[in-house]
Amino acid sequence: MLDLLGHSDEARIGEIARQAASRSAGADSERRFRDLLQALPAAIYTTDAEGRITFFNQACIDFAGRTPEAGAMWCVTWKLYLPDGTPLPHDECPMAIALKQNRPVRDVEAVAERPDGSRICFMPYPTPLRDERGRLVGAVNMLVDITARKQAEQRMMLLAYEVDHRSNNLLAVTQAMLRLTKAETAAEFQAAFQGRLSALANVQRLFSASRWTGASLKTIVEDELRPYAGGDGERISITGDDIRLPATLAQSIAVAVHELATNAAKYGSLSTPSGRLEIRWETNGAEPLVLHWSERGGPRVDEPPTRKGFGIGAVDGIIRTLRGRVTRWWKPEGLVCELSFPEA
Known part of the structure; x- marks a missing residue:
């Protein structure tokens, strides 16, 4: 049959075949391209x-x-x-x-x-x-x-702000402790100031361990009182639900508990083997956080002390900065103290 066709007809048929092959190749190429994009x-x-x-x-x-x-x-x-x-x-x-x-x-x-x-x-x-x-x-x-990246950037910004705020707050507390620390000798001053810095450092460690979500009130109290607990663990009673504390409140409570424990070890119930200490806290509608400190079994207290050292003055000052309240009762069997905080 091809013998009956002229050369021009053969050329047209060849061109049609090439175009069909080209379209088929193009369709295959487009299909592969779309399949690639789908994958x-x-x-x-x-x-x-x-x-x-x-x-x-x-x-x-x-x-x-x-x-x-x-x-x-x-x-x-x-x-x-x-x-x-x-x-x-x-x-x-x-x-x-x-x-x-x-x-x-x-x-x-x-x-x-x-x-x-x-x-x-x-x-x-x-x-x-x-x-x-x-x-x-x-x-x-x-x-x-880029949602995950933007969220990470936002977290980094918040963390940088938190670190800046926390650093300023920590410096302010340290300056207050330095200004109010009183001692007869340089060695006494060093010992007192170092103990207070350690209390703050423990709080920072707790915040770091919790990825800055808060510091455990129970852990703060346990850490500060552990050196005085004794072998049987019955000398000190700690009662209260665990509460996550923000930085400023956690630092203030750490310093307050440290000072109360230090004074109890020097002059109060923790200065004698028979002494006992009870510490508990609770929350209610009127005061979100109330911490009770009760000593007994130590040296008899006939009258309140006349000397107001850092252990009393600094605690009062720090609690007042939080709009809190400190109440003390000097009972014969020992000191009873109540720390109230408006915001836990």
Whole structure:
């Protein structure tokens, strides 16, 4: 049959065959390209030159929390915002800018809101697509979720602020202790001041161990009183539910308990083998935190001490800075003290 065809007919048939083969190869190439985009974990979609969405992968659906409608314009997301929360119209989004200005858009951030109200911080990478003559035929965009990174940055900022605030607070407490510490000799001063610094250091250690979520009141009290507990553990009674304390309150209670324990070891119930100490705390509506300190079995107390040293003055001063209250009763069997704090 081919013998009946002229050379021109053969040429046309050959050209038709080549075009069909080219279209088939192009279709295969496009199919492989789409399969590749579907396999990628990144959200990727394409548009035509007018901004109509022509393709999106499964990662786009997961990213947007919805399946974009056919012929949707500019972006697969439901709502868009700038990083400061200002609404961003879709026709002003990075993809729209890339198509309208025929240029890639880089180094911008945006926030996408899903239909369920959840939000994602992301960076878009819209890039124009051109044919062999350089004419704009569409664009491709990749949406990179940076929510975890932004949350980490926010945590770092909060941590830096917390460290700065905590450092200033700690320096203020240290300066107050230095100013109020009284001693007859340099050695006595060093011993007294070092003990108070150790109480503060223990609180910082507790905050570090809890990743700065709070310091345990029970642990603070147990740590300060452990050196005086004795072998049987019955010399000191500690009662109360565990409470997480913020930094300022934890530091103040640590110093107060340290001073009360030091004075009890020098002059009160912890200065004799028969002495006993009971410490307990409770919370109620009137005072969120009330700590009770009760000594017995030590040297008899006939009258309140006349000398007001750091152990009394500093505790009073520190508690007052928290708008708290200190009440003491000098009973014959020993000191009874109550520390009330308006905010636990």
